[in-house]
Amino acid sequence: MGYTMNNRSMPSPRGPRLLQWLVVLLFALLAERPLLAAGKLNVVTATQDLAAIAVEVGGDRVNVLSIAKGYQDPHFVEAKPSFLLNLRKADLLVVVGLELEIGWLPPLITQSGNPRIQPAAQGYFDASRFAEILEIPTAQVTRAMGDVHPQGNPHYWLDPQNGLRVATGLAQKLSEMSPGDTAFFQQRLQDFRRRLMEAERRWDEQMKPYRGRKVITYHQSWPNFVKRFGLQVADYVEPRPGIPPSPAHVVELITLMKRQNVKLILVEPYFDLKTPQSVARETGGQVVVLMPSVGGNKDAGDYIKLFDYDVNQLVKAFQQAR
């Protein structure tokens, strides 16, 4: 039971006018539709690698935008509201999958208000379904292993054959969404395949003398790359994925590199170079900053140039490490 009030000193509630206005505004906006670029599919990708592949296939018949930049850690992208401005207009969302984007993409998809790109909708494309996936756990996965991905290693785009597989799947998806452009997408796919095969012959020739060599990598980002080019990962700078290197692990790493005569430490551009450099000094090794993604630097401007850059850097480093 509450008190009664004097109407003069305390006005009775007359309804929330602000909210009424908000509701009116909301209904008025229901009629408004986002203005899509005429005749073009709007494609948003999680990473620049997928954007580069989408451009290879879609050419000027699609608008392509990437959320993450090639020089940032794709595990730790901030779910900025500004990304929603593009996601709300997207016809197709291309994701890496395998929980790479689990820390930031799901809330963006939910908040986008765009039914076309919700998981399993026609405009949701999980590129991992088309790729060869490595390091799929076969036993119980726990966080004691660090930040492991229970469905396999998500850095699969670092095998050019996976890039081609994703491009093939994407050409099919774009053709479904824009049937009139099927021949165009297929022609671009064939052209991409031809150029990629030529490039692969070149990369194979360059890497041939170094097949079987051991390297250290900072994070577990390179299983597809090292498998494709015949390298071996002896150990990682991170003791476990996502866990910063401890002094004890650094000592182990130095011992291992000396014992096995490992000379190269491959580091992604978004990791601190301090620890890898001190390990390199102790072992007479060398730190090589490789680009894990298109756009990692200006030389890695498209999917083929990404491998051109990484292979050239590796060859140069192997030559110096003789």
Place this chain on the structure above:
Amino acid sequence: MSLSVAILLAAALSAGTAQAQESPAPPSVEGLQKAQDERIRKLEEEVQALKAAQTAAKPEPAQLGGAGGAAAKALNPDISLNGDFLGAIGHNQVRPVPGLEMHEAELGLQSVIDPYARGDVFISFGDSGVSVEEAFVTFTALPGEVVAKVGKMRAAFGKVNSTHNHALAWTDRPLVTENLVNGEDGIDDMGVSVSRILPAPGDLFLEATGQVFRGNSGVLFTTNQNRDLSYVGHLRGYEDLTENTNLEVGLSYAQRHNELGHDFLTKLQGVDVSLRWRPLRRSIYNSLLWRSEFVWSQRDQLPTRQKAFGLYSSLDYRLDQRWTVGTRFDWSQRATASNQLDRGGSAVLTYWMSEFSQVRGQYRFVRYDGRQDGNEVRLQLIFVMGAHGAHPF
């Protein structure tokens, strides 16, 4: 090996049959040998052709596609548990807290429900019992780019109100929340929420949210009659100033009847400002967040309406992958007695063992109503088990 045996057997049988048929005129040994060789060659060709056809028919290598969908339990919701353990030393006679406390264990169940909606449920276990902190369905496939939520949820009033304990940068909540926005529980009620991104010039992100609640959020909002609903509105503007820096400003409004009766309203207005800096190339090592919230409260009560104001301003800086330092200034009048003013300050140090556990220390000084001082060091352990969904920005 087995293939060769099969070919030889087939050849032998064929040879035997041929011999039986041609018995009236036995061929020479060389002829038989030739015929056998010819048949073996043809059979080998057939086998090779079949093997090639079989290989070509293989769609893709067996490894393609990862392990997704392999497990029958894949349709279970994501289950997580966030633990929040608190310890405190020092003295605070106005708002004392236990020396050691398992403050909260928050169970999260999150899943897509169907092609049109997802569900998020958070159940909080603590010293005061078990409560449903949030349990709502988000409708993601509505026309007109509208996102609607139905259920129990933390209201979109400012920033701190909608943030769970484990996601805060402090061991406590600011004084303005304690004094004006119903403390730790905040505005957390059953209702409906509708939000939509609004058209805006340039790259400005503008979002409006309207919420209607039953009207029960502790003493702040209390239902006296069925029609005594409470209302919350939130307008949020965001812009990337540079690639690494962004600014967010929010305006909030909440209104409802308070515990004194149908004719007694409490109205809240809020402004929140967040300036963030996080360099993309060094995102796991360095970041800075300055955040302030200002709340104006107008509460109907006897003998006179109380108008109170409060604010907090905080600054957090990530030093490296493991360490974050922060500070917070608190200033707030009390909702029921605006002549009483509480002021305080905090210094916070957080150690990130991993993404999934943190240890935090906070020194907090509060001068309550200009008379009584609280001096405390609070320690916190936060951990997360399982698949806890990402928080909205």
